[in-house]
Amino acid sequence: PAATDARRRPLGQPDAPRAGVGRPGHLVGGGAGGRIALYAANLSGWSGTLQTWAPTQANGDKGGPGTAYLFERTSGRRRLFVDQSSITTAKRAWLLEPLPSLPDATFAFDSIDLRRGGQVLLSNASWTVELASGGQLDGDRSGVFVARGRLNAQQGTGLHLSHVSVESGGRLDLADVTTLSSVYVDVYGELANARAVRVTGSAGRLQG
Numbered sequence: 001p002a003a004t005d006a007r008r009r010p011l012g013q014p015d016a017p018r019a020g021v022g023r024p025g026h027l028v029g030g031g032a033g034g035r036i037a038l039y040a041a042n043l044s045g046w047s048g049t050l051q052t053w054a055p056t057q058a059n060g061d062k063g064g065p066g067t068a069y070l071f072e073r074t075s076g077r078r079r080l081f082v083d084q085s086s087i088t089t090a091k092r093a094w095l096l097e098p099l100p101s102l103p104d105a106t107f108a109f110d111s112i113d114l115r116r117g118g119q120v121l122l123s124n125a126s127w128t129v130e131l132a133s134g135g136q137l138d139g140d141r142s143g144v145f146v147a148r149g150r151l152n153a154q155q156g157t158g159l160h161l162s163h164v165s166v167e168s169g170g171r172l173d174l175a176d177v178t179t180l181s182s183v184y185v186d187v188y189g190e191l192a193n194a195r196a197v198r199v200t201g202s203a204g205r206l207q208g
Contacts, residue, residue, distance in 0.1 A: 033066025033084075033093070041073050053085035053116075064091030065118050078132075079111045082118035082143065092121040092146060095129065102127070110135045114143020114161060122147045125169045131156030137164070141182065147172065147189075154193055159183050166190075166208070180204050 033052040052066030065084040106128040127149040147170040170189035182201030187208030
């Protein structure tokens with residue numbers, strides 16, 4: 001079955017080619033990384049490993065990253081992980097496929113962790129990704145978050161990525177006072193609520 005978020009809405013397929021088989025000399029896609037959703041009462045003592053990056057392919061198109069979602073019932077903590085294993089030709093993982101049954105939806109996370117080039121796309125203009133109080137867009141500063149809908153980071157503590165892109169029709173809500181440290185933010189949609197934005201670091205930029 002399809003993986004689900006804390007509100008049990010189905011997550012869609014990554015924005016990547018499916019695997020295929022061709023005759024010798026034909027290029028094939030590597031396939032996408034897939035989905036994992038782990039629900040548990042408490043994960044504090046768990047030391048396992050979740051792997052959702054796409055398989056490598058000797059030739060042809062590389063697949064996009066998968067997603068790993070962790071939900072702890074006792075704390076209510078919701079975390080999303082995307083790891084692309086540094087595959088340089090990576091595609092984006094769709095947070096959710098456009099679904100007619102969900103014309104408007106809000107998905108709340110305590111953290112979204114993007115690593116080794118992981119990219120996430122919020123594909124629908126009427127959907128919202130919301131960072132909970134103290135929540136973060138986090139990772140190793142190589143990740144990319146692309147919003148065609150609303151990214152609400154008003155209650156979050158920061159955007160610790162390489163790049164955040166808000167496309168035309170999208171919206172980025174920041175806290176009243178926000179520091180963007182070494183993050184490249186493109187806003188071609190709407191920037192809301194931020195009264196004071198401080199950009200620091202050689203890679204830091206806010207444009208649109």
